[in-house]
Amino acid sequence: MKDQYGRSIGYMRVSVTDRCNLRCIYCMPAEGVPCVQHGDILTFDEITRLCRIGTEIGISRIKLTGGEPLVRRGLPELLRMIKELPGIEQVTLTTNGILLKEKINELVSNGLDAVNISIDTLEAGEYRRITRGGRLEEALAGMEAALRFPDLRVKLNCVPMQGMPEEGYVRLAELARDRDMDVRFIEMMPIGMGREYGYVSGEQIYRILEDVFGRAEECAGSFGNGPAVYVRFPGFRGKTGFIDAVSHQFCDRCNRVRLTSEGCLKPCLQYGDGTDLRLLLRSGADDGKIREAMYRAVYKKPACHHFGGKTSGASGDGAAAVSEGEEIQQKDETRDMSQIGG
Ligand code: SAM
Ligand code: SF4
Numbered sequence: 585m586k587d588q589y590g591r592s593i594g595y596m597r598v599s600v601t602d603r604c605n606l607r608c609i610y611c612m613p614a615e616g617v618p619c620v621q622h623g624d625i626l627t628f629d630e631i632t633r634l635c636r637i638g639t640e641i642g643i644s645r646i647k648l649t650g651g652e653p654l655v656r657r658g659l660p661e662l663l664r665m666i667k668e669l670p671g672i673e674q675v676t677l678t679t680n681g682i683l684l685k686e687k688i689n690e691l692v693s694n695g696l697d698a699v700n701i702s703i704d705t706l707e708a709g710e711y712r713r714i715t716r717g718g719r720l721e722e723a724l725a726g727m728e729a730a731l732r733f734p735d736l737r738v739k740l741n742c743v744p745m746q747g748m749p750e751e752g753y754v755r756l757a758e759l760a761r762d763r764d765m766d767v768r769f770i771e772m773m774p775i776g777m778g779r780e781y782g783y784v785s786g787e788q789i790y791r792i793l794e795d796v797f798g799r800a801e802e803c804a805g806s807f808g809n810g811p812a813v814y815v816r817f818p819g820f821r822g823k824t825g826f827i828d829a830v831s832h833q834f835c836d837r838c839n840r841v842r843l844t845s846e847g848c849l850k851p852c853l854q855y856g857d858g859t860d861l862r863l864l865l866r867s868g869a870d871d872g873k874i875r876e877a878m879y880r881a882v883y884k885k886p887a888c889h890h891f892g893g894k895t896s897g898a899s900g901d902g903a904a905a906v907s908e909g910e911e912i913q914q915k916d917e918t919r920d921m922s923q924i925g926g
Contacts, residue, residue, distance in 0.1 A: 585642040587851075587885040595840040596643045598631060600659065601651040602845050604922055606680050607716035608704075610745065610778045611921045614716060626847045628658065630865050632665045634843060637875050639671030641882060643841075646675045651845070651922050654683040660690040667695035678702070678741075682718065684726025688733070698737035701727050705748065706755045714745075731763060738765040739825070743772050744784035750792045757793050760822030768812055768825035775853065775921050786813070786826030793817065793824065800824065811837055835888035841881070849878060851885035 587593055602620055604612060626634070635646055646666055653659055654677075667675045676698040677691065684701065691699075703723050705711050711720040730738045742756050753769065760767045772783035794800065800815035803823055807814055811834040812825035828834075842850040847862030859881040864874050 585879065585882060587883050589887055591838060593839055593841060593882050594642050595645045596638055597647045597649050597840060597842045599649050599651060599843065599845045600653050600662065601625065601656040602922055603655050604650060604652040605655050605682055606718045609714055609716065610743065610772060610781045612777065617922060620846055625845050626862060628662045628665060631662060634861060635666050635672065636669050637871055637878060639669060640875055641879050644671060644673045646672060647678060649678040652680055653677060654679050654687055660687060660694045663691060663696060664694035681723035681726030685729040688729045692733050692736060696736065699730050700739045700741050702741045704742045705752045707752060731765060740765060740767045741770055743770050744789060745772060746782040746784055753789055753792055754796050757824055760824060761820050764821055766823045766825055768827060770827040771830045773829050778921065783830050785831045786828040790826065833888060849881045851881055855886060
């Protein structure tokens with residue numbers, strides 16, 4: 585469907601949990617976030633129902649995310665339930681990779697189309713520091729396991745932080761030289777803990793890589809569901825991508841909405857507001873009523889975020905769930921990325 589600004593919205597990021605087996609310093613406080621009670625999290629049947637109703641308003645691509653989606657028991661089964669829905673073309677996953685090696689066979693046989701793996705550095709000590717205790721070799725084993733499936737698209741995501749050594753970006757980018765995978769650099773967004781770390785722009789990263797690998801060729805066309813710009817360095821098998829969410833606003837091309845693990849449909853990452861679909865699901869609403877609420881939420885998607893501080897937002901006094909698709913008031917998001925579903 586098209587929203588009020590004429591953008592086609594066909595992609596829904598679905599957070600299946602706000603829990604995580606890592607504590608990345610820019611995403612979560614050291615002690616973790618107060619966990620949502622089990623009963624407040626949408627069940628697999630509820631998530632699948634919302635995806636099915638979503639197809640009726642044009643949602644055809646689903647990304648499973650979190651928190652860490654693979655810590656939710658039975659995740660491959662949820663993937664299968666969604667993938668079997670008529671109208672769903674693609675189900676993908678974003679993960680830190682720690683549990684990927686043990687789950688990849690089942691994920692692929694249940695229909696996984698692509699996986700994004702988040703690894704910010706290839707230096708084990710630095711990885712442990714950033715993730716507060718994570719073991720790099722486990723994430724890399726997950727990545728290599730995913731690469732053994734030739735039909736599975738694999739991307740590695742890095743969120744550069746100010747102060748990280750430049751050499752680290754070069755080593756990460758180099759993974760795409762001999763492997764059939766893309767390596768992407770995502771600007772740190774001022775969301776949750778991310779506000780405490782400055783972003784490094786895609787342009788800065790490109791210059792660092794160009795000095796080492798030479799001038800890259802721009803890749804035409806769209807790859808995946810997002811706003812990444814891709815280039816290919818000479819002799820590389822895979823592409824290098826840049827998601828410049830802060831330095832280059834791409835809201836005019838935004839194609840997505842987000843469903844939190846508690847069933848709040850969020851039309852824009854930055855704003856705290858959303859539509860409480862769990863309330864509808866659990867109060868016995870029929871498909872038509874839920875479809876109408878989803879339609880209204882998507883239709884009213886805000887024109888743009890203001891990460892760069894270009895437009896003035898509302899006061900930032902917290903996340904508010906708006907019931908049943910009421911007028912969306914644009915309050916800044918105060919939750920962490922792990923709670924929203926990054
Ligand atoms: N745990 C999974 C993972 O790490 O891929 C899925 C959830 S995580 C919130 C999704 C992505 O959001 C990760 O690539 C993470 O690096 C990124 N992320 C977290 N906080 C961010 C921020 N403030 N700005 C940009 N990306 C962020
Ligand atoms: Fe967990 Fe992903 Fe957030 Fe890291 S970025 S703390 S792995 S949810």
